[in-house]
Amino acid sequence: MARLLVLGLLALLGGCQLLELDRQYASAQRELLLIPGTLQGSEQALVALLDPQARLLAYRIVQPGGLFYFSMPAGDYQLLAFSDRNGNLRLDADEPHHWLPQARTAPFRVQPNAEQRSQLGQLNLLQPELASHSRATPPALDLSQAYRELPRLQHNYLQVVDFDDPRFSPQRVSQGAWQPLDFLSEVGYGLYLLEPWDADKEPIVLVHGINSGPPVWRELAEHIDRERFQLVLFHYPSGLPLNHSAYLLGEALRDVQLRHRPQRFHVFAHSMGGLVARRAVQLLSAGGGTDRQCLFLTLATPWDGHPSAADGIARAPVVAPVWRDLAPGSQYLQSLFATPLPAHISQWLLVSYSGNSRLLEQPNDGVVPLASELRAAAQDEAQRLFLLAEDHTSILASPRSQELIRRALSELPDSGCR
Incomplete structure (x- = not known):
C-alpha cells in the first residue's frame, strides 16, 4: 500500500517496474x-x-x-x-x-x-x-445519451460494486502504480457505488492513496450510517501525475452535481488521496462547484510530501512522474495551499503517529513523516485536528477514527453547511 513510498523507492530504483513505467510514458508520447x-x-x-x-x-x-x-x-x-x-x-x-x-x-x-x-x-x-x-x-x-454511447461510462460511472470487485484486486492496484496507461486502457478511472443511487442520501466520496484502492475503506464504511449517506468510491491509477487524477475527480463531481443535484456532499481521503482530493476541491470551487460540499476529512495525508520521493528523483535512472509531485517543495504541493478552500467547508485532519520506521530519519507513522502530516498550512485551515495513536494503515480501522467520523457527520446542520 502506501508503504511503497518507503520500501519501494529504495528497493526498486532502476528495477523492472521503473523501466516499464518509462516505456509506458514513452509510448504515450508517441x-x-x-x-x-x-x-x-x-x-x-x-x-x-x-x-x-x-x-x-x-x-x-x-x-x-x-x-x-x-x-x-x-x-x-x-x-x-x-x-x-x-x-x-x-x-x-x-x-x-x-x-x-x-x-x-x-x-x-x-x-x-x-x-x-x-x-x-x-x-x-x-x-x-x-x-x-x-x-x-x-x-x-x-449528452443525456452519453452513458449508452460510451461503453466505459456504462461500467465505471456510478455503477454498483462491492469491495471484492476484480477491478480493485492487488494486481490491478500494482498495475495502476507501475503500468498506469495499461490500467487506463483495461480498467479506467471509476466512480462507483456500494448501493444504487438514492437521491435522499448525502454522497460521501472516498479517495484512496498511492498503491492502493477502494477496499482500504472497507472497515470504516461499515461504521458510516448507510441509511443517511451514499458512499461513492473514486478509483484511479496512483502512478499518474496527481494533477491529472485531481482534474478528473473534479470533473466527475461536477457531473454528479449536474445530473443528480445532491443537496450536499462530502469528501474523505486517505494518505496521498488527500493531495488528489484537495486539488480537486480547489478546481471545483471555481464557478461554485463546492457550494454544496460541507466536509473535507483526511487521514494520514503527507501534506508536505515525502523525502523518499526526492531520493528517487535524485538517484533513480528513471523518474516516476508522481515522485515529482510528492517531493517536498514541489510545484504541486506549493499550489495546494496557494488558494484556501471555501470557508463553508469544514476541514478535519486525522493524523497518525505510531509505528515509527527506522527507514525514515524523522518521527513517522511507519510510512509518512509526522512533520509532513502536520504541515503548518494544513493546520491553519483545519477546523478540527486530531492525533491518533495509529500507524499509516491502522488509522483506517481504528475505533477512534470511526468515532471521529461519526462526530464530524453528526455535527453537520440539518441543512446547508454552516
Whole structure:
C-alpha cells in the first residue's frame, strides 16, 4: 500500500517496474495527443469532443475562464461547446454554442507545468456567447445519451460494486502504480457505488492513496450510517501525475452535481488521496462547484510530501512522474495551499503517529513523516485536528477514527453547511 513510498523507492530504483513505467510514458508520447483549450465568456458550458463523423467521444463541464483538455490517440477531432441553459444536456437551437470542426492538437505531455498548461489552453478558444452567430450548423448533440454511447461510462460511472470487485484486486492496484496507461486502457478511472443511487442520501466520496484502492475503506464504511449517506468510491491509477487524477475527480463531481443535484456532499481521503482530493476541491470551487460540499476529512495525508520521493528523483535512472509531485517543495504541493478552500467547508485532519520506521530519519507513522502530516498550512485551515495513536494503515480501522467520523457527520446542520 502506501508503504511503497518507503520500501519501494529504495528497493526498486532502476528495477523492472521503473523501466516499464518509462516505456509506458514513452509510448504515450508517441501515440497520444492533447486537445486542450479555454472557455471564454460568462457562462458554464459543456464541451464535447467528437470524432470526424461527429460521434461523441468524451465531454467536460467547464467554468468561465477554465482550461480543459482531452488525451486521445493521434487523429482528427472536433470540439463543440454549448451553454446548457435549460439543463437538459442537449444542444438546443436557442442555446449559445461554438463549434470547431478542426480542433487544434498538441503533442502529449506527461506533466506540463503551469506556464505550459496556460499556453496549451490558448490552442482552442471557445466562445459560445460570441460564436453562435455563425451560419455553420453544428452537429446534433445529446449528452443525456452519453452513458449508452460510451461503453466505459456504462461500467465505471456510478455503477454498483462491492469491495471484492476484480477491478480493485492487488494486481490491478500494482498495475495502476507501475503500468498506469495499461490500467487506463483495461480498467479506467471509476466512480462507483456500494448501493444504487438514492437521491435522499448525502454522497460521501472516498479517495484512496498511492498503491492502493477502494477496499482500504472497507472497515470504516461499515461504521458510516448507510441509511443517511451514499458512499461513492473514486478509483484511479496512483502512478499518474496527481494533477491529472485531481482534474478528473473534479470533473466527475461536477457531473454528479449536474445530473443528480445532491443537496450536499462530502469528501474523505486517505494518505496521498488527500493531495488528489484537495486539488480537486480547489478546481471545483471555481464557478461554485463546492457550494454544496460541507466536509473535507483526511487521514494520514503527507501534506508536505515525502523525502523518499526526492531520493528517487535524485538517484533513480528513471523518474516516476508522481515522485515529482510528492517531493517536498514541489510545484504541486506549493499550489495546494496557494488558494484556501471555501470557508463553508469544514476541514478535519486525522493524523497518525505510531509505528515509527527506522527507514525514515524523522518521527513517522511507519510510512509518512509526522512533520509532513502536520504541515503548518494544513493546520491553519483545519477546523478540527486530531492525533491518533495509529500507524499509516491502522488509522483506517481504528475505533477512534470511526468515532471521529461519526462526530464530524453528526455535527453537520440539518441543512446547508454552516
